[in-house]
Amino acid sequence: MFSLKIKKQEVLDLINKExxxxxxxxxxxxxxFIRDEILSFVKSLPKENILYFEVVDYLCNPDFVNLxxxxxxxxxxxxxxxxxxxxxxxxxxxxxxxxxxxxxxxxTFYITGYKGVNVPYNGKFDCALCGExxxxxTANICPITSCSKSLLxxxxxxxxxxxxxxxxxxxxxxxxxFERLKQFGKLGEIKxxxxxxxxxx
Amino acid sequence: MNFVKFILKxxxxxxxxxxxxxxxxxxxxxxxxxxxxxxxxxxxxEIIKDVSKKNIKCLxxxxxxxxYYNKEKILSFAKDIxxxxxxxxxxxxxxxxxxIEKExxxxxxxxxxxxxxxxxxxxxxxxxxxxxxxxxxxECWLNLTGGICPITECSKSLLxxxxxxxxxxxxxxxxxxxxxxxxxFNILKQKEYPVDKKINLRNFYAQKFSDLAAKIKNNIYHRIETFYxxxxxxxxxxxxxxxxIERFAVEPQIVKIFxxxxxxxxxxxxxxxxxxxxxxxxxxxxxxxxxxxIHSSVSGKVLDIKEEIHPIIQKYLxxxxxxxDGENKIxxxxxxxxxxxxxQKDELLSIILDKGIVGxxxxxxxxxxxxxxxxxxxxxxxxxxECEPYINxxxxxxxxxxxxLFEGIEILKKILSxxxxxxxxxxxxxxxxxxxxxxxxxxxxxxSLKTKYPQGAEKILIKKTLGREVPYGGLPFDVxxxxxxxxxVYAIYNAVVLGIPLIERVMTxxxxxxxxxxxxxxxxKIGTPLELIVKQCFNEDIQVLKLSGFxxxxxxxxxxxxxxxxxxxxxxxxxxxxxxxxxxxxxxxxCVDVCPMELEPLEFVFSxxxxxxxxxxxxxxxxxxxxxxxxYICSSKIPIVEMIKSLKQRxxxx
Numbered sequence: 001m002f003s004l005k006i007k008k009q010e011v012l013d014l015i016n017k018e019x020x021x022x023x024x025x026x027x028x029x030x031x032x033f034i035r036d037e038i039l040s041f042v043k044s045l046p047k048e049n050i051l052y053f054e055v056v057d058y059l060c061n062p063d064f065v066n067l068x069x070x071x072x073x074x075x076x077x078x079x080x081x082x083x084x085x086x087x088x089x090x091x092x093x094x095x096x097x098x099x100x101x102x103x104x105x106x107x108t109f110y111i112t113g114y115k116g117v118n119v120p121y122n123g124k125f126d127c128a129l130c131g132e133x134x135x136x137x138t139a140n141i142c143p144i145t146s147c148s149k150s151l152l153x154x155x156x157x158x159x160x161x162x163x164x165x166x167x168x169x170x171x172x173x174x175x176x177x178f179e180r181l182k183q184f185g186k187l188g189e190i191k192x193x194x195x196x197x198x199x200x201x
Numbered sequence: 202m203n204f205v206k207f208i209l210k211x212x213x214x215x216x217x218x219x220x221x222x223x224x225x226x227x228x229x230x231x232x233x234x235x236x237x238x239x240x241x242x243x244x245x246x247e248i249i250k251d252v253s254k255k256n257i258k259c260l261x262x263x264x265x266x267x268x269y270y271n272k273e274k275i276l277s278f279a280k281d282i283x284x285x286x287x288x289x290x291x292x293x294x295x296x297x298x299x300x301i302e303k304e305x306x307x308x309x310x311x312x313x314x315x316x317x318x319x320x321x322x323x324x325x326x327x328x329x330x331x332x333x334x335x336x337x338x339x340e341c342w343l344n345l346t347g348g349i350c351p352i353t354e355c356s357k358s359l360l361x362x363x364x365x366x367x368x369x370x371x372x373x374x375x376x377x378x379x380x381x382x383x384x385x386f387n388i389l390k391q392k393e394y395p396v397d398k399k400i401n402l403r404n405f406y407a408q409k410f411s412d413l414a415a416k417i418k419n420n421i422y423h424r425i426e427t428f429y430x431x432x433x434x435x436x437x438x439x440x441x442x443x444x445x446i447e448r449f450a451v452e453p454q455i456v457k458i459f460x461x462x463x464x465x466x467x468x469x470x471x472x473x474x475x476x477x478x479x480x481x482x483x484x485x486x487x488x489x490x491x492x493x494x495i496h497s498s499v500s501g502k503v504l505d506i507k508e509e510i511h512p513i514i515q516k517y518l519x520x521x522x523x524x525x526d527g528e529n530k531i532x533x534x535x536x537x538x539x540x541x542x543x544x545q546k547d548e549l550l551s552i553i554l555d556k557g558i559v560g561x562x563x564x565x566x567x568x569x570x571x572x573x574x575x576x577x578x579x580x581x582x583x584x585x586x587e588c589e590p591y592i593n594x595x596x597x598x599x600x601x602x603x604x605x606l607f608e609g610i611e612i613l614k615k616i617l618s619x620x621x622x623x624x625x626x627x628x629x630x631x632x633x634x635x636x637x638x639x640x641x642x643x644x645x646x647x648x649s650l651k652t653k654y655p656q657g658a659e660k661i662l663i664k665k666t667l668g669r670e671v672p673y674g675g676l677p678f679d680v681x682x683x684x685x686x687x688x689x690v691y692a693i694y695n696a697v698v699l700g701i702p703l704i705e706r707v708m709t710x711x712x713x714x715x716x717x718x719x720x721x722x723x724x725x726k727i728g729t730p731l732e733l734i735v736k737q738c739f740n741e742d743i744q745v746l747k748l749s750g751f752x753x754x755x756x757x758x759x760x761x762x763x764x765x766x767x768x769x770x771x772x773x774x775x776x777x778x779x780x781x782x783x784x785x786x787x788x789x790x791x792c793v794d795v796c797p798m799e800l801e802p803l804e805f806v807f808s809x810x811x812x813x814x815x816x817x818x819x820x821x822x823x824x825x826x827x828x829x830x831x832x833y834i835c836s837s838k839i840p841i842v843e844m845i846k847s848l849k850q851r852x853x854x855x
Contacts, residue, residue, distance in 0.1 A: 002337055003416050010344065030432055030795060030834060033423055039435075055435070056778070058836050060333070064779050071778055088335030088343060088350055095348020096333070101392050102348045109408050110337030111416055124299070125266070127291030131312045133210070135291060136218065140298035140305055142291055170410040184304045 002087045004034045004106040011105045015049045021079035022053035025086030038085045051079050059090030065097050139180035146173030152195040207290045207309040212252045218306050219253040226258040226282035230265035230289030233788045264790045265293035275300050339407035347388040354381030360400045428661050430795040431653045432830050434590050441593045441711045441720050449723040456499050456728030457509055457520040457763040463559040464566045465491030476503045479532035481702050484521055493567040494557035498704040498726035499525040512748055512762040513755050535700045549616050556696035557703050562686035565767045572616050574678035583624040585687040586657030589750040592770045594707045595687040597722045599633035603640045609694035623666050627652045655828040659684045712773035716743045732760045743773040752829045784837040792831035798824045802831035802841050809844040
């Protein structure tokens with residue numbers, strides 16, 4: 001799932017050169033909560049450069065994008081370019097559907113949790129769709145996503161006090177796996193198994 | 202379709218896993234992001250049973266990764282089962298393991314939707330019928346590359362140009378895939394993008410874990426704070442927020458007062474054609490227990506009793522037509538009573554019955570019925586949440602008539618003989634909260650609630666303020682609570698103290714700026730022609746006119762109708778695009794995420810389409826409060842509420 005951050009400086013550099021029509025996507029607003037921030041930012045931009053702005057949702061769906069482009073056809077015609085505040089997908093979808101320059105006003109960030117569903121309650125867990133599930137052997141904690149280095153054969157040894165050496169705020173995934181295996185009384189099993197990840201799957 | 206894919210592990214592996222296990226139960230996730238079918242899960246379970254040659258119990262759930270929602274179901278299923286197996290993507294497995302605090306066995310592998318993407322986590326938005334992806338790389342390159350993402354479109358995620366390995370425009374990693382950089386080159390040329398900037402080095406570490414954790418926490422805070430689900434539509438209250446309540450500028454020539462102004466049986470007319478009536482004269486009397494009296498809002502002559510289109514019900518219903526003589530002569534029976542404290546409980550109730558007071562929050566349930574609950578009541582909640590966008594009625598009444606409001610509360614306290622009174626206000630109405638605090642008396646608590654739609658729904662309000670849960674199919678008095686809207690309390694004050702029946706009410710006339718020329722909070726007489734208000738307040742090119750709220754209100758097609766007691770706002774808003782064409786559900790799970798009653802709206806859509814009504818009752822369709830959250834958030838733009846309403850109707854027939 002995504003969260004957005006406004007590219008303030010880049011938009012301010014860009015804005016004086018052309019006249020823009022602005023799309024603001026609020027489809028995921030229950031997840032990333034940035035719509036109001038974007039709205040106040042857009043309203044603070046110079047009026048002569050922002051001709052119109054529209055708050056719409058689900059710019060990632062090409063059917064809806066075509067509908068929006070058709071509906072706001074007259075307003076879009078007078079603008080030189082389109083500025084889009086949405087995740088990367090929304091921007092790409094619009095860029096593919098219209099023969100006008102399209103710019104983005106946001107950086108897209110990743111939030112743990114599944115691709116759209118139920119982020120709210122389980123930020124703890126993630127799945128990388130690696131194609132080969134290791135959870136049966138690692139006490140149901142995924143080594144691919146919970147270890148910064150996605151190691152499969154044990155901890156790297158760089159962890160200090162249970163915290164990862166890549167990011168000091170993150171718990172070491174393998175230490176969690178170790179503790180949980182101990183809890184289930186299955187420490188012996190992990191020793192015998194060697195994983196080789198199949199990247200071609 | 203089929204974005205999130207997980208496939209069963211090979212038969213041999215499943216056999217090995219389940220070989221030595223007994224008493225097996227499988228929790229199956231019904232998958233997300235795919236066309237709705239219920240067959241897949243059964244197929245899988247058949248295979249597993251076949252392979253392991255064992256008797257297996259099964260539980261199929263929607264959105265297994267939503268731990269809040271599925272926790273109890275999983276726990277009760279796992280109670281008497283030794284070995285729990287899970288068939289879902291990696292998240293589902295980890296969630297189940299976390300909930301039951303035991304080791305679980307996964308029977309599936311999760312696989313990428315498309316091969317030969319370099320980025321490890323290829324993510325997508327809600328829509329999956331396109332092949333555009335975003336990797337959430339934390340630094341957007343699209344401004345430099347003409348809207349085509351080099352991270353996901355190039356197999357090697359190169360940022361500074363093609364690798365040179367492409368042949369005839371096809372990637373060297375996968376011969377079926379187009380070279381991303383060739384596409385970028387073409388689009389830059391075609392759309393004449395300025396190519397004056399260099400691509401920087403990619404920062405692989407822009408988002409620290411602590412930032413991520415903060416974002417997740419922020420999400421959780423927003424989503425389960427106060428109650429599960431709910432949405433945050435744009436408030437747009439600012440237009441009419443600071444405008445005082447005024448009388449509507451134009452006096453109607455003719456008013457048409459519908460006989461069904463309330464929930465329950467329509468009232469019976471007590472006037473004849475040609476009768477002279479005054480402001481506040483009773484023109485129709487209640488018929489039966491759940492019904493209410495109706496009074497004239499103008500003085501003049503009764504011209505006719507004929508059928509007109511009811512604005513809310515949208516059907517032809519009888520209405521009393523009165524010609525306004527413009528004198529506004531008040532009926533001699535209307536007299537003020539400043540000494541109401543001396544009256545008995547029953548006398549007060551009969552005044553409320555006589556003056557035709559109904560709940561003005563939107564349900565228009567006769568108040569005298571609500572104030573005589575069959576069970577003992579210990580708490581009175583005054584609902585001043587007003588969570589609907591645009592509307593400012595309760596807000597303005599709390600600011601301007603706080604003193605009257607408290608007197609109204611005293612009357613209610615006497616009728617219900619309760620001690621505890623809670624006034625619930627959303628925290629976006631700070632001015633109202635401050636003023637209420639000034640007038641506050643003992644035993645009255647003012648609760649400021651977080652702004653979130655639908656905070657003002659009765660059952661949610663009770664749960665939030667008192668922690669009591671209204672049982673399935675029950676009413677608030679089952680848990681000892683009566684909820685009254687702020688406007689209703691003000692109307693009760695007017696009826697009891699000033700003796701004025703419910704003949705006019707405050708309405709917010711507002712909308713999106715381009716459609717409104719004359720906005721505000723107006724005191725409008727019941728029976729005023731809608732056309733008059735539309736002409737006076739809105740521009741000619743309005744797209745959608747909504748009565749009684751943006752989320753829960755009714756869209757009116759014809760303006761040839763007249764105001765009723767239920768209408769608390771008249772809004773000219775932009776049309777929400779995309780709802781005309783029917784799109785199929787892609788199981789994104791948003792509706793489950795936002796439903797405040799913790800239902801699964803997508804199941805209702807499914808049974809509407811397949812005409813299968815057997816499961817509806819079990820899914821709790823009666824619990825649905827029709828708050829429109831699911832419809833608002835729906836990524837396929839399905840008119841879910843409309844479907845639920847028709848399902849409810851059909852259920853009654855079956």
